Amino acid sequence: xxxxxxxxxxxxxxxxxxxxxxxxxxxxxxxxxxxxxxxxxxxxxxxxxxxxxxxxxxxxxxxxxxxxxxxxxxxxxxxxxxxxxxxxxxxxxxxxxxxxxxxxxxxxxxxxxxxxxxxxxxxxxxxxxxxxxxxxxxxxxxxxxxxxxxxxxxxxxxxxxxxxxxxxxxxxxxxxxxxxxxxxxxxxxxxxxxxxxxxxxxxxxxxxxxxxxxxxxxxxxxxxxxxxxxxxxxxxxxxxxxxxxxxxxxxxxxxxxxxxxxxxxxxxxxxxxxxxxxxxxxxxxxxxxxxxxxxxxxxxxxxxxxxxxxxxxxxxxxxxxxxxxxxxxxxxxxxxxxxxxxxxxxxxxxxxxxxxxxxxxxxxxxxxxxxxxxxxxxxxxxxxxxxxxxxxxxxxxxxxxxxxxxxxx
Ligand code: TYM
Numbered sequence: 001x002x003x004x005x006x007x008x009x010x011x012x013x014x015x016x017x018x019x020x021x022x023x024x025x026x027x028x029x030x031x032x033x034x035x036x037x038x039x040x041x042x043x044x045x046x047x048x049x050x051x052x053x054x055x056x057x058x059x060x061x062x063x064x065x066x067x068x069x070x071x072x073x074x075x076x077x078x079x080x081x082x083x084x085x086x087x088x089x090x091x092x093x094x095x096x097x098x099x100x101x102x103x104x105x106x107x108x109x110x111x112x113x114x115x116x117x118x119x120x121x122x123x124x125x126x127x128x129x130x131x132x133x134x135x136x137x138x139x140x141x142x143x144x145x146x147x148x149x150x151x152x153x154x155x156x157x158x159x160x161x162x163x164x165x166x167x168x169x170x171x172x173x174x175x176x177x178x179x180x181x182x183x184x185x186x187x188x189x190x191x192x193x194x195x196x197x198x199x200x201x202x203x204x205x206x207x208x209x210x211x212x213x214x215x216x217x218x219x220x221x222x223x224x225x226x227x228x229x230x231x232x233x234x235x236x237x238x239x240x241x242x243x244x245x246x247x248x249x250x251x252x253x254x255x256x257x258x259x260x261x262x263x264x265x266x267x268x269x270x271x272x273x274x275x276x277x278x279x280x281x282x283x284x285x286x287x288x289x290x291x292x293x294x295x296x297x298x299x300x301x302x303x304x305x306x307x308x309x310x311x312x313x314x315x316x317x318x319x320x321x322x323x324x325x326x327x328x329x330x331x332x333x334x335x336x337x338x339x340x341x342x343x344x345x346x347x348x349x350x351x352x353x354x355x356x357x358x359x360x361x362x363x364x365x366x367x368x369x370x371x372x373x374x375x376x377x378x379x380x381x382x383x384x385x386x387x388x389x390x391x392x393x394x395x396x397x398x399x400x401x402x403x404x405x406x407x408x409x
Contacts, residue, residue, distance in 0.1 A: 044088060087389070
């Protein structure tokens with residue numbers, strides 16, 4: 001076995017879809033053959049946005065079951081639930097001390113999620129939300145205006161005839177900083193004040209997930225690249241300050257880094273409802289594909305199409321045999337087959353891959369103990385590794401009950 005340790009995670013915030021599968025989970029399964037692979041259902045991450053506590057346990061169980069149905073074999077890898085190993089949150093706190101605010105502000109997923117959460121609240125016209133939003137906007141707007149005033153002063157102080165490179169450099173750098181600050185405030189705007197601190201710190205928890213196990217390889221889709229960069233930064237900063245404790249993890253790139261949703265526009269995602277669930281029935285797959293976005297230039301069946309820009313055709317790439325795909329592409333280009341026909345073939349080829357996964361899920365649902373026992377074994381193994389890492393971390397940071405050992409009585 002390759003000694004390198006693989007770590008990855010998935011949120012239990014809705015059903016697992018083909019974007020998760022193609023972008024990550026399928027690769028997770030392959031990696032089990034020759035790596036020490038640890039996979040985590042990240043419930044502590046799922047609670048950083050609005051959620052229903054009474055439904056979370058079932059969702060965490062379902063996500064665990066689905067990953068096992070997709071092919072994760074507890075005999076060949078470790079599967080566990082994040083909150084069952086509390087060291088994840090302890091390490092997050094300690095990592096907060098070496099994580100610059102500026103790095104977190106750069107995280108695009110935070111900005112997106114913060115904005116989406118607020119948008120949902122406002123559309124539901126939740127009491128007070130609009131008022132708070134307007135108040136925040138006024139405050140942020142005021143601060144942004146003040147920043148602009150400062151910027152203007154900097155500009156005025158720039159003498160066009162000056163030859164002083166250092167002074168110019170300093171002023172430009174200051175203006176850049178101010179500009180960045182104003183842009184950030186305006187961009188994050190409304191959403192940021194509403195979002196939870198936990199959502200802001202989300203990537204630190206993700207760094208803790210990976211580094212608690214000193215994993216070096218992280219198979220994830222493209223959307224997680226920035227979070228992984230932060231993980232590398234945290235490891236480097238920690239090591240610099242407290243000594244070499246953590247490896248600097250690398251991302252294992254996916255063959256399907258960004259699967260688009262059925263709308264053909266945004267990333268396939270649970271929250272956008274543009275997905276096909278891994279456990280969807282044949283009928284559900286067929287019905288969802290029926291409305292999937294294709295080449296907008298094809299209005300009539302006989303219109304020549306462009307498979308190279310069609311999202312449905314790109315999904316064929318993961319499920320349909322190459323010779324069948326070639327035939328479909330030719331028919332589409334000539335306008336001899338319609339989108340309906342093309343989607344029908346896709347539904348069949350998807351169903352061929354998903355049916356055995358559904359069957360395994362049914363089996364696991366009838367034998368829930370298989371999932372619960374796997375998670376329990378995973379928790380035990382992970383707790384052992386986590387407690388070793390935490391002993392090391394606490395010692396170099398000078399915290400924890402062990403620190404008095406050297407003082408004598
Ligand atoms: P999550 O739950 O959003 O997604 C799980 C995995 O699926 C990938 N993915 C996609 N890949 C391609 N196309 C898509 N449309 C698509 N949608 C999702 C994601 O890239 C991810 O690999 N923060 C993480 C979970 C996490 C984690 C970790 C991952 C927590 N701790 C430590 C790695 C290591 C997340 O929300 O993934």
